[in-house]
Amino acid sequence: METLNLFIRSIFIDNMxxxxxxxxxxxxxxxxxxxxxxxxxxxVTFVMxxxxxxxxxxxxxxxxxxxxxxxxxxxxxxxxxxIAVIASFVQLVEMIVEKYSPSLYNQLGIFLPLIAVNxxxxxxxxxxxxxxxxxxxxxxWQSIVYGVGSGLGWWLAIVMMAAIRERLQYSHIxxxxxxPGIAFIITGLMGIAxxxxxxxxx
Amino acid sequence: xxxxxxxxxxxxxxxxxxxxxxGICSALAVTVKMEPAFVMGISVMVVTAFANLVMSLLRNxxxxxxxxxxxxxxxxxxxxxxxxxLKAFVYDVSKQLSVYVGLIITNCIIMGRVEAYALGNKPWDxxxxxxxxxxxxxxxxxxxxFFRELFGSGTVFNIRIIPESWxxxxxxxxxxxxxxxxxxxxxxxxxxxxxxHRSFNKDxxxx
Numbered sequence: 001m002e003t004l005n006l007f008i009r010s011i012f013i014d015n016m017x018x019x020x021x022x023x024x025x026x027x028x029x030x031x032x033x034x035x036x037x038x039x040x041x042x043x044v045t046f047v048m049x050x051x052x053x054x055x056x057x058x059x060x061x062x063x064x065x066x067x068x069x070x071x072x073x074x075x076x077x078x079x080x081x082x083i084a085v086i087a088s089f090v091q092l093v094e095m096i097v098e099k100y101s102p103s104l105y106n107q108l109g110i111f112l113p114l115i116a117v118n119x120x121x122x123x124x125x126x127x128x129x130x131x132x133x134x135x136x137x138x139x140x141w142q143s144i145v146y147g148v149g150s151g152l153g154w155w156l157a158i159v160m161m162a163a164i165r166e167r168l169q170y171s172h173i174x175x176x177x178x179x180p181g182i183a184f185i186i187t188g189l190m191g192i193a194x195x196x197x198x199x200x201x202x
Numbered sequence: 203x204x205x206x207x208x209x210x211x212x213x214x215x216x217x218x219x220x221x222x223x224x225g226i227c228s229a230l231a232v233t234v235k236m237e238p239a240f241v242m243g244i245s246v247m248v249v250t251a252f253a254n255l256v257m258s259l260l261r262n263x264x265x266x267x268x269x270x271x272x273x274x275x276x277x278x279x280x281x282x283x284x285x286x287x288l289k290a291f292v293y294d295v296s297k298q299l300s301v302y303v304g305l306i307i308t309n310c311i312i313m314g315r316v317e318a319y320a321l322g323n324k325p326w327d328x329x330x331x332x333x334x335x336x337x338x339x340x341x342x343x344x345x346x347x348f349f350r351e352l353f354g355s356g357t358v359f360n361i362r363i364i365p366e367s368w369x370x371x372x373x374x375x376x377x378x379x380x381x382x383x384x385x386x387x388x389x390x391x392x393x394x395x396x397x398x399h400r401s402f403n404k405d406x407x408x409x
Contacts, residue, residue: 025310130300177393183393189386
């Protein structure tokens with residue numbers, strides 16, 4: 001039950017985009033058509049589902065106080081270890097996809113390497129570390145659930161946004177507000193709509 | 203004189219947040235109050251400036267295939283220093299900023315400026331470019347935080363602006379606008395800033 005609660009929370013209540021603004025750069029830049037949004041969302045979800053558990057293991061057995069060597073606290077290395085894992089994992093995914101599925105590689109194009117600097121992924125790992133301290137994530141299984149859930153939440157947000165922006169082309173917007181301006185305001189309104197989930201607890 | 207342009211350009215005409223749409227990720231959640239926004243702005247400015255400086259010094263020695271990893275390592279090392287300094291000297295603010303300090307690493311402004319500017323320019327120019335973009339970022343954070351703190355809590359930098367006697371609890375007519383404290387309002391305020399900014403800078407408007 002707690003795991004299900006964590007899953008629902010990470011998708012809807014603690015949504016990466018609407019509650020924490022993570023991954024906003026690519027969210028605004030890539031949400032112009034539903035098709036590319038779907039592809040990028042899938043890639044981000046996959047990378048998050050893999051890197052959050054990886055970082056969980058590193059955090060548990062290397063970075064946490066007394067984990068590696070008794071009396072040594074390596075937690076100040078958190079940032080550099082997490083970003084190294086994420087960057088190398090993205091590089092690996094890129095190489096594997098390029099080798100085994102060139103058509104998918106061409107579809108995702110420049111978005112693949114960009115994932116390394118997507119704040120949602122780094123943020124997912126950092127929140128995972130916080131939730132381990134507060135006891136919300138307990139064990140590898142729950143860290144996988146959290147990674148998948150946060151990725152799905154981001155995916156949901158970017159696809160919704162892309163769908164709205166496709167329709168938006170037919171509306172009359174003040175010319176100064178066109179483009180990013182209206183995108184921000186819409187995201188804010190969607191965030192207010194998502195606040196409705198905040199009371200739900202399973 | 204051309205150096206001066208590196209500093210002033212990013213403040214308005216080429217602002218990283220509202221024109222280049224970079225670095226929104228870690229920006230908005232820290233704008234509930236002025237104080238964390240100020241600290242965050244300074245931290246990003248320091249990291250951007252020194253990341254630009256270091257990468258500009260190294261620019262001729264790095265093979266372009268591995269430059270992303272090198273950039274991330276340099277930036278991560280700088281962010282760790284900033285994080286440790288914040289923890290040592292302003293512990294309360296560092297608690298409020300929580301994971302957002304770590305997210306400076308993936309802040310698109312820093313990667314963006316290193317990629318777009320520092321890899322092709324001299325160290326001193328790059329350093330100034332970093333300071334300028336950091337200032338532009340901090341300016342937007344402070345504007346957003348000003349409105350959110352003033353209307354959401356009635357204070358600015360924790361100094362009370364709206365008098366206590368105005369509040370309904372004390373027999374007055376006023377109450378705080380609670381929604382200002384929620385994350386979505388930060389997005390809407392940035393949207394409005396972009397709107398106002400582009401009404402004055404017509405060349406930035408789309409189509």
